[in-house]
Amino acid sequence: MLEVRGLHKAFVLHTIDGREVSALRGVDLAVRAGEHVALAGRSGAGKSSLLRCVFRTYLPSAGSLLFRTASGAVVDLVGLSDASMADLRGHEIGYVSQFLRAEPRRSVLELVARAGVARGMPIDDARSAAASALARLGIEERLWAVHATVLSGGQKQRVNLAAGTISPPRLLLLDEPVSALDPANREAVLSMIASLSDSGVAVLSVFHDLEAIERLATRVVVLADGRVVADGPPAATLRDSELDLEVAR
Numbered sequence: 001m002l003e004v005r006g007l008h009k010a011f012v013l014h015t016i017d018g019r020e021v022s023a024l025r026g027v028d029l030a031v032r033a034g035e036h037v038a039l040a041g042r043s044g045a046g047k048s049s050l051l052r053c054v055f056r057t058y059l060p061s062a063g064s065l066l067f068r069t070a071s072g073a074v075v076d077l078v079g080l081s082d083a084s085m086a087d088l089r090g091h092e093i094g095y096v097s098q099f100l101r102a103e104p105r106r107s108v109l110e111l112v113a114r115a116g117v118a119r120g121m122p123i124d125d126a127r128s129a130a131a132s133a134l135a136r137l138g139i140e141e142r143l144w145a146v147h148a149t150v151l152s153g154g155q156k157q158r159v160n161l162a163a164g165t166i167s168p169p170r171l172l173l174l175d176e177p178v179s180a181l182d183p184a185n186r187e188a189v190l191s192m193i194a195s196l197s198d199s200g201v202a203v204l205s206v207f208h209d210l211e212a213i214e215r216l217a218t219r220v221v222v223l224a225d226g227r228v229v230a231d232g233p234p235a236a237t238l239r240d241s242e243l244d245l246e247v248a249r
């Protein structure tokens with residue numbers, strides 16, 4: 001579904017003499033339908049930058065991001081117009097980070113339902129899908145009418161996931177989706193992600209949680225200094241890349 005080829009991303013630090021920082025230096029990887037590829041690597045290795053390039057929050061400096069759309073056409077996300085990219089974000093590619101971008105005057109239920117409407121659902125269907133998604137992720141009904149800004153970090157993270165998966169995208173990008181969760185809620189989120197993979201969603205993720213990676217990922221791609229240094233089955237790849245302590249921390 002996604003093929004990343006020779007991807008580079010450099011940032012020019014205008015406030016520090018125009019110095020250049022290379023976050024990605026020629027990354028190649030592929031994610032197929034139903035596959036869950038977890039990105040691992042030490043802090044600063046380029047994991048979040050890669051997810052942001054795929055979602056086009058960052059424009060890559062070079063390389064290609066070939067994405068097979070629902071219609072079967074293969075498009076390069078790097079050169080895609082903003083309008084076409086917005087369309088893909090609405091329907092086919094989802095991105096869930098650890099931070100909730102909440103609109104202050106919108107209730108939790110409305111926030112999640114609006115994400116469904118943006119993906120083409122009629123409002124009534126979106127509201128009932130939002131209610132099921134929130135219930136499934138352990139957000140109690142008494143919180144559905146409050147504004148999302150008053151929620152705790154872990155509650156915001158689950159609302160974010162409910163919004164990002166209300167009408168599941170074909171490719172889901174996850175950036176540390178369980179970092180603020182207690183064990184019971186972490187479990188609810190992990191099983192939701194597993195069921196999305198079972199239904200054929202392609203997932204590219206970053207987890208700072210070895211157990212989550214071993215449980216959910218079908219492959220691990222290890223990045224170091226913006227390059228792929230290993231790509232293989234989770235347990236063996238993490239063990240061989242000596243990342244265990246860093247990832248499990």
Ligand SMILES: Nc1ncnc2c1ncn2[C@@H]1O[C@H](COP(=O)(O)OP(=O)(O)OP(=O)(O)O)[C@@H](O)[C@H]1O
Pocket residue numbers: 011021022023041042043044045046047048049050
């Ligand atoms: N917007 C930005 N402007 C300048 N430099 C950036 C920007 N985003 C990332 N970088 C730099 O790119 C490099 C890779 O950062 P990135 O956040 O992708 O790493 P990471 O592997 O996700 O790290 P972590 O595990 O700590 O989140 C770092 O050197 C970082 O400082």
